[in-house]
Amino acid sequence: MRIGCPREIKNREYRVGLTPESAGELVANGHDVWVESGAGEGIGAFDIHYTDRGAKVVETAEEIFANCEMIVKVKEPQAGERAMLREGQLLYTYLHLAPDPEQTADLVKSGCTAIAYETVTGSHGGLPLLKPMSQVAGRMSIQAGATALEKANGGRGVLLGGVPGVMPGKVVIIGGGVVGFNAAQMAAGLGADTVIMDLNPEVLEKVGTHFEARASTRFASRANIEEAVAEADLVVGAVLVPGAAAPRLVTRAMLKTMKPGAVLVDVAIDQGGCFETSHATTHDEPTYVVDDIVHYCVANMPGAVSRTSTYALNNVTLPHALRIANLGWKEAMRADPHLAEGLNVHAGKVTYPAVASELGYEL
Ligand code: PYR
Numbered sequence: 001m002r003i004g005c006p007r008e009i010k011n012r013e014y015r016v017g018l019t020p021e022s023a024g025e026l027v028a029n030g031h032d033v034w035v036e037s038g039a040g041e042g043i044g045a046f047d048i049h050y051t052d053r054g055a056k057v058v059e060t061a062e063e064i065f066a067n068c069e070m071i072v073k074v075k076e077p078q079a080g081e082r083a084m085l086r087e088g089q090l091l092y093t094y095l096h097l098a099p100d101p102e103q104t105a106d107l108v109k110s111g112c113t114a115i116a117y118e119t120v121t122g123s124h125g126g127l128p129l130l131k132p133m134s135q136v137a138g139r140m141s142i143q144a145g146a147t148a149l150e151k152a153n154g155g156r157g158v159l160l161g162g163v164p165g166v167m168p169g170k171v172v173i174i175g176g177g178v179v180g181f182n183a184a185q186m187a188a189g190l191g192a193d194t195v196i197m198d199l200n201p202e203v204l205e206k207v208g209t210h211f212e213a214r215a216s217t218r219f220a221s222r223a224n225i226e227e228a229v230a231e232a233d234l235v236v237g238a239v240l241v242p243g244a245a246a247p248r249l250v251t252r253a254m255l256k257t258m259k260p261g262a263v264l265v266d267v268a269i270d271q272g273g274c275f276e277t278s279h280a281t282t283h284d285e286p287t288y289v290v291d292d293i294v295h296y297c298v299a300n301m302p303g304a305v306s307r308t309s310t311y312a313l314n315n316v317t318l319p320h321a322l323r324i325a326n327l328g329w330k331e332a333m334r335a336d337p338h339l340a341e342g343l344n345v346h347a348g349k350v351t352y353p354a355v356a357s358e359l360g361y362e363l
Helices: 020-028 047-052 061-067 101-110 131-148 178-190 201-214 222-231 267-271 301-327 329-335 353-359
Strands: 002-005 032-036 056-058 070-072 090-093 113-116 170-174 193-198 216-219 234-237 263-266 287-290 293-296 343-346
Touching: 002 061, 020 032, 020 047, 020 301, 032 047, 032 061, 047 056, 070 301, 090 301, 101 343, 101 353, 131 178, 131 234, 131 263, 131 267, 131 293, 131 301, 170 178, 170 222, 178 193, 178 201, 178 234, 178 267, 193 201, 193 222, 201 216, 216 222, 234 267, 263 267, 301 329
Parallel strands: 002 032, 002 070, 032 056, 070 090, 090 113, 170 193, 170 234, 193 216, 234 263, 263 293
Antiparallel strands: 113 343, 287 293
16 A cells, blocks of 8 residues: 655644654565655654655655555644545545534545544454553643743743742643543642542542542532632633533533632543634644633644654554555554544545534534
8 A cells, every 4th residue: 555644734733643663664564655854854854864765755745645545644634734625535634514504515525535543443442542642632731721820921920830839830630531640640740729620420430449638539510610620720621521521510601610720721622622712723823811811722732742642642643554555544444443443535425424513514
């Protein structure tokens, strides 16, 4: 199979779909790998690193989209990339279609077969192709929030860990899954007063047992969220309903009860965001203020730590990429129903139930 890896073009997206090592693994399995010149520069991988591993470097994304059977990326295809997708072409990347009707319509129109990393499931449960980026984003949410809390950045001038004689900041993390757990590790590690909220008693028990006295847990009822948010210096939105739009758990009315200069970091923004006042921002302009509350809603947080993120991502995407390339996507999905869960669009139809119901497509 000929596999193509274009340069990512989303704002400040420095990750790349294939590391040189992954490209080399595909080549060793008998496949042709075409990489756009400069695609790996954001992780310190140059064209020579790819050619050394047997990949071919081409000058433009157009050549890749025109000639490759499978396109491996990181972020959802941007409008210009979507216009180059062809009938029968395989797209393997993050998509986040539920909150993105335009992208969905373009993929349907293109006739391509689109596999979304974020809906592939795992034999031990969970979403293994989303997990490493959730770990990265969860960990980053605390450093992003800590920066936004600095007075010069619009925040209330609070140091999360405090200092001897001065109380630490209060971090409220809504969602105790992978993002929330990793956020809590960083917040508790800094010495912040950390609260993890979730609706699932088993999740509360698991995080409670893990963190013991270093963080507290609280049931995420509406009343409890209202109370916790009003006391917080930093709120991290870490909820996920697989493949579907995130529920809006913090309303605009709640902002009025918060401390001026407090910060919201919405890690669920890829799925539409879990704060009513969230809208996606970029690494160039990561924050905006609503009702005196600083919002950080960067949709591709892991892109900023591109090297760590790309290697973590390739660890989980490469095994499936190899199987798809070796067996063809249909056989690979027959052999592995967890991979089949990744199919979001095929031959002009939306195939993922949560996306179809969110956007009004027939399955
Ligand atoms: C990202 O890491 O950017 C995702 O879309 C999960």
